[in-house]
Amino acid sequence: MITARDDLRRTFDSLPAGAGAASWWGRAWVAALEGRSGDAARLGRGRAYAEDGHVDAVTVTPGRIVAYVRGSRARPYRTELALTVLTEEEWDELLEDTAAQPAALAALLEREVPQALADRLLPGVRDLVPHCSCPDVGRPPCKHAAALCYRAARLLDEDPFVLMLLRGRGERDLLDELARRNAAHAARERPVADVDLPGVPARAAVHRTARAPLPAPLDAPAVGSAPAYPDERGAPDPLALDQLASDAAARAHALLATGEDPIAGLTLWQDAVRLATAQPPTSGLAASTRALYRDLAAATGRSPGDLARAVSAWRQGGSAGLRVLEEEWDPPAGPFDRARPALLAAGRGPFRPRRNRLSGRTSQLRLGRDGLWYAYESEPDEEDWWPCGPPSADPLTALASHR
Structure with a gap:
């Protein structure tokens, strides 16, 4: 469930490809920043940065869009574009006009910026204010702010509610308010017809009726150790076979008891780390544990040392801990x-x-x-x-x- 507070902060880890705006409102957004710059070369470098993927995750809150933009140094620059939030009076007038115009409301529901409301939503030449932590002291915007502007335009192409959020309203709150106002307009315009409509009395519709109880679920079978494989030439390792059989039994037991597979969605590497983690930490020097690490590492194309480090990460925080070990972001x-x-x-x-x-x-x-x-x-x-x-x-x- 999205709360009102969650609705006022959105972070986009994956951005639409390219740097050129496809929609008319996306191009208007870019023109607002380009209009305050007299340096075409700097804008060109910003567009190249955007096309080459130098803009990382973008965070949007009322009045502000922020991202880290990777430039020439190792640590990226913190870059933002500020836009004035509409007042309550301005929002009230804009929402009332949208609810009263079917074409404007339909455009918004189709994720387009209504032409009739563009002047109040889209920024003018002096409305977008760039800020960046880079040492460029020239006339703004710098190439990092320009790159953020071009990438933000692609977000607006896909979802104009990003523009609404920048102006101060989240999507859920905005749609709920428009639905309420549109219903009020429709009620004022529709005459009440004096006819008998088919239906049932409200008391009958909400009356409680007794239903037969569901049958009790079957008892889950007990979980026990799987038998070891006979010691025959060429047979699988008894410890590995016992662990895999026991793990399969535990998964089947969980499915019967909860209806969910506890390891659904894991990759081959993640599942190998999970299986290795099942061995107690005190058994790290045992020959059987070393054999298990060797076989799991070979099956996943990793080294036993890689697996040992990954097991420590899994014990630290599960699959999230493993992701922290292996991912920089x-x-x-x-x-x-x-x-x-x-x-x-x-x-x-x-x-x-x-x-x-x-x-x-x-x-x-x-x-x-x-x-x-x-x-x-x-x-x-x-x-x-x-x-x-x-x-x-x-x-x-x-x-x-x-x-």
Whole structure:
């Protein structure tokens, strides 16, 4: 369920391809920023940045669109475009006009910007205000802001409700309000007919009726150990066969009890890590465990060391922890700006930032897509990071948990 608060913040990890706007309102958006720039070369570089995929995840909130744009240095630049939010009085007039005009309402429901309302929604030449953390002190926009503008135009092509959000209203709130106003207009315009309509009395429609109870579900069978394979030449490894049979029985039991497969959707590598994690941590030196790691690693094209590190990540945070181990990404604006000062204030710095990672001499924090911080450790000044400690929404708590 989308709440009103969730509706006012949208992040787009995957953006439509290209940098050229396809819709007339997308081109109007681009023209608003291009109109305030006299530097065609800078705009051209911004368009090239957009086409080459230099703009990472885009976050849209009322009055602001923010993204990290990768330029010539390792850490991307924080870039934003600001647009004035409409007042309550302006929104009231715009919504009333939309609800009263069937063509405007139909265009909006078809995810188009109504021509009749364009002047009040689309920005003018001086309405879009760019900001960027890059050192370019020339006349705005810089090439990073231009790149964000071109990519945002492609978002507007696909979903004009992004423009509504920039002007201050989320899609769910906007559609609910338009439905209410449109119904009010229709009620005022439609005469009441004095006719008998077919139907049933309201009391009969909501009257409770007794229904026969459903039969009790069958008892789930007990879960036991699968028999080991006989010790024959060329036979599968008994430990591996026993583990796979037991795992299949546990999955079947879960399906019978809950109707859901607990590992549906896992890749071959993720499932191999999950199977290896089923071995108790204290059995890491046993010959049987080493054989299992060797076979699982060979089946997935990885090394036993890769598998051991992945098992540590899985024990740290499940499939989300494994994703944090293997994926670098550029998070939306905010988390690093809050985390780094907090770490320095607590005497835990300095940390070097790189994408979603903050690295020190022996400690590292990685921000997952779930909003949690995952702690890693290494020998001093080495880049051999291993997961350690449970994740936390607070970077200091995550960092302290493994000490």
